[in-house]
Each structure stands twice: as C-alpha cells, then as structure tokens.
Amino acid sequence: MSFLRLKKEIYPLVAIAAGLFILLFGLIMAKTVESSFFLLAVFVWFWIFGWKRACLHILPVFFVVGTVFFLIFYFATGKALSALYIVNRLAAILLGIVPGMGTRPVRMTRNLSQLRVPRSITLGMLIAMSFPPLLAGEIRRVQEAMKTRGAGSFLSPQIFYRAFLIPFVTRLVAISDTLALSVETRGFSLSKTPYTVYEKESIALIDIIFLFGLMAGAILMVVL
Numbered sequence: 001m002s003f004l005r006l007k008k009e010i011y012p013l014v015a016i017a018a019g020l021f022i023l024l025f026g027l028i029m030a031k032t033v034e035s036s037f038f039l040l041a042v043f044v045w046f047w048i049f050g051w052k053r054a055c056l057h058i059l060p061v062f063f064v065v066g067t068v069f070f071l072i073f074y075f076a077t078g079k080a081l082s083a084l085y086i087v088n089r090l091a092a093i094l095l096g097i098v099p100g101m102g103t104r105p106v107r108m109t110r111n112l113s114q115l116r117v118p119r120s121i122t123l124g125m126l127i128a129m130s131f132p133p134l135l136a137g138e139i140r141r142v143q144e145a146m147k148t149r150g151a152g153s154f155l156s157p158q159i160f161y162r163a164f165l166i167p168f169v170t171r172l173v174a175i176s177d178t179l180a181l182s183v184e185t186r187g188f189s190l191s192k193t194p195y196t197v198y199e200k201e202s203i204a205l206i207d208i209i210f211l212f213g214l215m216a217g218a219i220l221m222v223v224l
Contacts, residue, residue: 009050009103009104009107010049010050010099010102010103010206010207010210011111011201011202011203011204011207012103012107012108012110012111012112012201013111013115014203014207014210014211015099015100015102015103016099016100016103016108017211018099018210018211018214019095019096019097019098019099019100020096021214021218022039022042022092022095022096022214023092023093023095023096023097025092025218026038026039026042026088026089026091026092026093026095026096027089027092027093029221029222030085030088030089030092031085031088032088032221033081033084034221034224035085035088035092035221036084036087036088036091037221038217038218038221039088039091039092039095041217042095042214042217043055043091043095045210045213045214045217046095046098046099046102049206049210050102051098051099051101051102053102054098054099054101054102055098057101058094058095058097058098058101061094062090062091062094065090066087066090066091069083069086069087069090070083070084070086070087071083073086100129103129105125105126105129107201108125108126108129109122109125109126110199110200110201111201112125114200114201127179134175135172138168138171138172138175139168141171142164142167142168142171143164145167146163146164149163
C-alpha cells in the first residue's frame with residue numbers, strides 16, 4: 001500500500017537519475033529544434049512535481065546568460081539556429097541541476113544511508129548539497145553589512161578586500177568548524193560503525209509516473 005500512496009516529494013535517487021538523464025540527453029539532442037520544446041516540457045514537468053522553487057531559481061540565470069550567449073553566437077555566425085542550439089545546451093545544464101536543488105539534503109542522506117552507501121560518499125553528498133545555500137546566505141549577510149556601514153562600491157579593490165572578502169572568508173571558516181562539530185555531534189562517523197535509519201525512503205507510484213513522463217517525452221521527441 002505504501003507504493004500506491006501519492007507522496008509530495010520524489011524519491012531522492014530517482015531525482016538524481018532524472019537530473020543526469022536530462023543533462024546527458026539534452027546535451028546530445030541540443031542540435032535540434034525539437035529539443036527546445038522538450039526542455040520546455042521538462043521545465044513544466046519539474047514544476048508540476050514539486051520543484052517550483054528550484055525552477056524559479058534557474059530562470060534568471062537562463063534568461064540573462066541565455067540571451068548573452070544567443071546574441072554572441074548569432075552575431076558571430078549569422079545563424080539563429082546555431083545560437084538556439086547553444087541556448088538548448090544551457091537549458092539542459094540548468095534543468096539537470098534542478099532535481100538536486102529541489103531535493104532536501106536530509107532526504108538524500110537518509111536514502112544513501114538506507115542503501116548502505118559508504119559513509120564518505122554520503123557525507124560528501126550532504127556537504128555538497130548543504131553548502132551552496134549556506135554560501136549564498138553568507139554572501140547576502142556580508143553585503144547587507146556593507147550597506148549598513150556604508151562601505152562603498154565593490155569596484156574599489158581595497159573596499160572589496162577589507163569589507164567583503166575578509167569577513168566572508170572568516171564566516172566560511174566558522175561555518176566549516178560548525179559543520180564538522182554538527183556532524184560529529186550527530187554521530188556521523190566515517191568508520192564502519194553500525195547505524196539505523198529512523199525514517200526510510202521508499203519508491204512510490206508518483207516516482208514511476210514522474211519517470212514515465214520523462215521517458216515518454218524523450219521517446220516522443222526522438223520519434224518525431
């Protein structure tokens with residue numbers, strides 16, 4: 001019965017597999033006009049299955065960087081299709097990271113622990129997924145502190161070094177110490193210590209529907 005329940009979040013390893021598939025398939029098929037429609041459909045599909053916030057995060061990057069790339073290649077080659085293919089590659093890369101952005105680190109760690117993946121890999125995945133949001137948050141805090149103090153513009157090397165870089169690096173060192181202490185406090189050991197997973201992850205019907213939709217879209221694109 002647990003298989004038939006419709007949960008809200010995609011199974012973590014299914015999410016990672018979907019991201020890798022979209023990345024590789026999107027890059028391979030980028031030199032087709034149909035690829036643009038497929039990637040747009042993938043964006044909508046990701047949005048429907050709960051990765052709305054991650055989709056919103058990649059939109060500004062896609063529009064800004066995609067526009068720049070499109071104009072550069074269009075004026076360099078004089079061919080709109082060549083420029084479109086570059087944008088397709090960018091879209092495939094960005095969509096490939098959406099599942100990872102939309103999956104909570106604790107669920108990925110729980111899933112890997114449940115499958116008895118080596119603890120070093122699990123810890124590396126946990127840090128890789130948790131650190132970027134912390135990094136972005138610290139950058140915002142340092143920038144807000146600079147505005148509060150009236151430090152000036154980033155264009156000045158001295159201001160950038162003293163008002164931004166030094167506080168930022170100091171915060172990174174503090175975060176790394178806190179992270180190491182947090183991992184140790186929670187009993188996360190790299191040695192072969194027995195452990196149990198309190199709340200286990202399981203594949204449900206929604207995961208099958210999600211994968212089936214992606215595969216059907218890819219097959220339809222190749223056939224047409």
